[in-house]
Amino acid sequence: MAARADRLPVRVALRGGPDGWQYTITDRSGAEEHVDLGEMAASRWPPATRRGHDPEWWDAANAQVAAHLREYxxxxVTDRCFDLFQMxxxxEWRSTGGESGPWEGTVTLVPPDPGRFPGRVPPFVVRLLPGRGADVDGTDLLFETPAARAWSVLTRVADRLGGRPHASFICGWADHRSVRIGRGQVSICTVRHGDGVERIGQIYAMRxxxxxGSPTVRAELDGIDLLGETAGDVLWLLGELGLDTVHHAGSVHVPDAGLxxxxxxxxxxRFASVAIEPPRTSDGELT
Known part of the structure; x- marks a missing residue:
């Protein structure tokens, strides 16, 4: 028991430099675990310019990367503590050099999220409606739904879960907004139609x-948990529903369901995410 207690993380350090970002976890015994994040996506430290000075975006870019890595x-660390101690x-992070770090953190044990234990927190269910859209949080968001209605639903969900919708630009869509659900995400893309009205063009769920996380995102199609069952079982069940699948590198397309x-x-x-879109015309355009 004492040996396990010695493995309790007590300090974390996050630093960036010319070779990328690194972190160190120090446990109660004083042992240190050093990890190089240099090859993680979006973890590169912006290189100095040949003019000998930093570009204007340097500090802002580093601060954004540091924030993502602190969340990581x-x-x-919290998963490690739960595996070891069920806590x-x-x-508590503090910077020793501005928003881009270096950062140091002190680790404190806290009670576990109730969602860690099966049945304690109901899942957040997205019911996919092929050809129509999806039921999100008990509200039908159909492909003919105007954008304003979609954003109001996401705002309501975010308010209840203590977050806020995040807007971002994605090429090919009129707008894109997402909400964090536990450790997952639900997002909606919109498209502007020929009549000038902006409507839902894609609904996306990720776990x-x-x-x-708590709550856990559950994406259902005819009662099948597409993100919970193994990928092999999902594909077999889709086949039992008479749905053909087209396999691409890293993804599966279900044309008849728009999945x-x-x-x-x-x-x-297992699949980590699913998107549903309306049927397409013969030339590939959304209807």
Whole structure:
């Protein structure tokens, strides 16, 4: 028991430099675990310019990357604490050099999220309606739904879960907004039609591998949990429903249902996300 207690993380350090970002976790025994994040997506430290001075975006870019990596470490450390002690971790971060760091954090054990235990927190269910849209949080968001209605539903969900919708630009769509659900995400893309009205063009649900947070996103099609069952079982069940699948690198398209299923990594045994879109015309345009 004492040996396990010595493995309790007590400090975390996050630093960036010319070779990328690194973090160090120090446990109660004083042992340190050093991890190089240089090859993680979006973790590169912007290189200095040949003119000998930093570009104007340097500090803002580093601060944004540091924020994402602190969140990554929050999840990694809290999962480790739960695996070891059935407790989670709260990290109090402080910067020793401005918004881009270096950052140091002190780890404190806190009670676990009730959602860690099956049946304690109901899932957040997105029921997919092929050719029509989806039921999101008990509200039908159909492909003819105007954008303003879609955004009001996302805002209501975000208010209830303590977050706020995040807007971002995605090429090919008029607008895109997303809401964090546990460790997953629900997002909606809109498209402007010929009549000038902006309507829903895609509904997307994501749940990462492992524990999906609280609440956990559940994406259902005819009672099938597309993100919970193994990928092999999902494909077999879709076949039982008479739906053909088209396989691409890292994704599966179900044309008759307007579904796109995505793995986070090619070897994953479960799908991490699903998108549903309206039927397309013969030239590939959304109807």
């Amino acid at each position: 470490l929050d999840l990694r 989670e971790a709260s990290i 990462p591998p492992g524990w999906g 796109f299923l995505y793995r986070e990594a090619p070897a994953d045994d």
